[in-house]
Amino acid sequence: MSSTVRNLLVELLVEELPPRSLQKLGDSFAQGLAASLQVQNLIEDGAPVVAFATPRRLAAHFGRVAPRSPDTSTPLRLMPSSIGLDTAAQATPALRKKLSDLGVDAADMPASHLRIMSDGKTEMLYLDRLIPGIPLAAGLQKALDAALAGLPIARTMTYQLADGWSSVDFVRPAHGLVALHGRDVVPVRALGLSAGRETQGHRFEARVSPIVLRDADSYADQLESEGRVIPGFAARRNEIVRQLDAVSAAPGSSPVRDAALLDEVTGLVELPNVLTGKFDDAFLDIPRECLILTMKTNQKYFPLLDAEGRLQPRFLIVSNIRPADPAEVVSGNERVLRARLADARFFFDHDRKKPLDAWRAGLDKVVYHNRLGTQAERVARIAAIAHAIAVELGDEELAAQARVAANLSKADLLTGMVGEFPELQGIMGRYYAWHDGQPDEIAYAIEDHYRPRFAGDALPRGPVGTCVALADKLETLVGMFGIGRIPTGDKDPYALRRHALGIGRILMEKGLRISLETLLGMARTAFAGAVPLDDAACTRLPDFIHERISGLLREQGYSFQQVDAVLASRPGLLNDIRARLEAVRAFTALPEAQSLAAANKRVGNILKKAGDEADATLTVDLLQQPAEHALQDTLNRIAPTVDHLIDLGEFNDALRQLAALREPVDAFFDQVMVNVPDPVLRANRLALLVRLQREMNRVADISRLAT
Known part of the structure; x- marks a missing residue:
């Protein structure tokens, strides 16, 4: 070698x-x-x-x-130098025996191979051993x-x-x-x-x-x-993209972009050759989602769209061979796809022979969970929750539509098309609802109640879909938590983390003025009397949802401290969290911010130690020190303004009002002793600190911003 x-x-x-x-x-x-x-x-x-x-x-x-590999030298600890060396610095019998056990002859070993180093307590002898390379x-x-x-x-x-x-x-x-x-x-x-x-x-x-x-x-x-193989995965993938674009560009069309399909096809071929196939225009009557899924999932084809985004009766094949005449390869693929599309047409036509509501009747024979009942029972709970949410957010018309959409939301699970392609659940419900004459609000809600399905997915399009989507996720979370099916580690078989994140996104991004506590209460009510739930487990749900929201907000660029400050007080409404975060971000730039955050943290520690003693009512007549009066006066002056600004959603300006507290707060802690012997006076000063903490934390717990 x-x-x-x-x-x-x-x-x-x-x-x-x-x-x-x-x-x-x-x-x-x-x-x-x-x-x-x-x-x-x-x-x-x-x-x-x-x-x-x-x-x-x-x-x-x-x-x-x-x-x-290069030879290396490593020091091997032997024994204390006082034991290994005599007064003449020669090896003692103990050292010679130790070296012999290691296969080293003390007589032939150069003295430079022994070193004396301190281990912090004792002078030790070390042997430099040469380790041959591998x-x-x-x-x-x-x-x-x-x-x-x-x-x-x-x-x-x-x-x-x-x-x-x-x-x-x-x-x-x-x-x-x-x-x-x-x-x-x-x-x-x-x-x-x-x-x-x-x-x-x-x-x-x-x-x-x-x-x-x-x-x-x-x-x-x-x-x-020599081998006609492109060995690099990335190079082969790029070649497929190049050919897809080249073949489809001429007629002014473009292939459906799908990174997962592209990766899978790259893993199927060694010498990609993109060819164009066709299918009968009559198949375009089938929902485009069915056609696209059939081509992508079953055949690994790339469907083609025209300039307006409409599906064309053409598709792209990534072949692994390059024959001189590809006609036979193309015709073979067209023949296979024709059979697949004929199956899709059969399912589509057969499913529409009875209305969507008739398919719903079969859900009472489908077990959802052995402790939570059938899919029919689940749908009834979702409908009750969706109706309650719609009443809270809108009016009776919205509530009636939400109940109809919720009752139909799972019906397509029993259809032939969804049985063949589970990925189409909800989507086929929309088409079958249209076929039955349902309005767009209900048809879209049937599809949208699964949204968001994944990180970054679109939210439900309308208010009906929003109500049903929230209801579906709330029913799943409360039901699974209530029977103890709580995610642990990386295991989350019921996708509860995704459901929690979906609820948070809908409430925040849709700007819904309904509290998480209210929503969870609606879901608990839907289970009442039918399914016994573990109350202790259900009380963990708000924290579980807030943890998912916290992670999402940090991914969006907010710091841990900022998110922690806003979520620490568990705000009743989630629709204004981003506005609160922006206000906190601006507040941290104020010169008074760190001083107030530190003071707030100190107040929190004092009140925590005081326990029940801090529950007293503030009595103005018991205020003695000028610093007490100054702090009370400042709170009286800014409190109405802060209340008004918070009602308007002007959180940035509300936090800026806190700057006026810096001097009176500093003076209070410099001049006033809180823990005085007099219990009445002590309780009153604690009550003043309780008021101070409440006013300072109206937008966020600013003590979490202390560094």
Whole structure:
């Protein structure tokens, strides 16, 4: 093997890997190898690492890899120097025996290999031991074993090796291993394979088979030129995007953009070739969501939209072969899609043979949860909650529409189309509601009650959908918390965190003037008398929802202190939280901010220690010191203004009023003793501090801003 630093190439040739996991597997393989090689000092710091991943291979290229790690010297603690050395600084029998046990001959060992260092208490003898470097073959073997063991594989398969006796477990059967350091093969083994320099190209398009790699650096070029394979995941993905845009641009249309589909298709092909197929215009009568989902999910096609965003009767195929005449490939894909679309038409036509409300009757036979009843019982609770919310937010007309929409919200779960494509739940409910003559407000509410489905998803479009969406999420949260199904760690099978975040987003972004306490009370009422709930668990719900909101607001750029200050007092309404946050952000820039925050924190500590004694009523006649009167007068002066500004939602100006408190507060703490022996006087001063704290924390708990 060469003795110089060279680049390293490692490839594992396998049968077709799971396409959705391919990029993650490729990155993990490369990073796992790199991490182990770095720990063993076989690869230079900052050396480039390139990951490759195709459906049939995981590979990685590493720059500046040494043939052997450098020798290292490490001090080995032996014994106190007073025991190991005699008065003439010669080794004692105890030291010679210790060295002999370590395989070191004291007579032949240079004196420079022994060092005396203090451990803080005693002068100790240390032996400088030379640790030989690790050969690349041994280091790479260790790295390869670790990288394969650390791959994010959800499920492995067991297969037999060529000897007919041995078997191994891996994500897919492996058929080849390459390990090249420059031009030299590194003798490592994995999954019953010995490393060589041969690999395979494309199954059908390769110009050379097998491909004999010249060196580590020729890997990508040889695979592309001789094997007709684009080995880099990102490069292959970019090539697919380029072809999609090129093929669709000419007729003035564009493919449906879907990053997940693009990644999956990149994991299915090694030599992408984008072709155009067509389907019968008559299928456009089917809801576009059904057509798009059929093309994307079942066939991995890219639907085409025209300039106005309408679905076209054309689609793009990403083929893995490049025949001279692609007509047969296109016609085969068109034939398969035609059958799929015919199935979709059948489901659509069959579902509309009876009204949506008739499908609802079957929900009483579908168990939602063994402790929470059937889907029909759940829908009844959602309808009751939605009606109550609508009464609170609007009028009887809104309440009536919310009840109708809630009652129909889960009916499409029993339809054939949703049974085939669960992703269309709600969407198909909208189409079937339209077919039954329901107004847009109710039809859209049936679809929108699932919103927001994920982070950044759109909120319900109208007030009816808003009421039903809140009701759906509240029913889930209260029901699951009430029976003890509370998320722990990273486990959240009922997506309760998502539901809590959805409630927070709807209340904040829709500007709804309804308190979280009121909403949770409505949901509890819907369960009353039917399902026994754990009261203690339900009392944890407000904190659970506020925690989700806190995380969302921090992601949006507010600091932890700002969010903590606003949410600490658990504001009754969530619709003005952002306005409060902006006010807090402006308040922190005031010169009086830190002084007032510190004083507020001090007040809080005093009142906490005082306990029940702080519950006294303030009596003005008992105020004695000038500083007490000055503080009371300032509070009297600013309180009406603060109340008025808060009623107007002018939180920024309300907080600015607190600046007037700085001098009287400082004077109070300088001149007035709160904990005086007289219990009546002490209670009165505590009552004054209670009022001060209440006025200071009307917008936010500013004590949380103290640094």
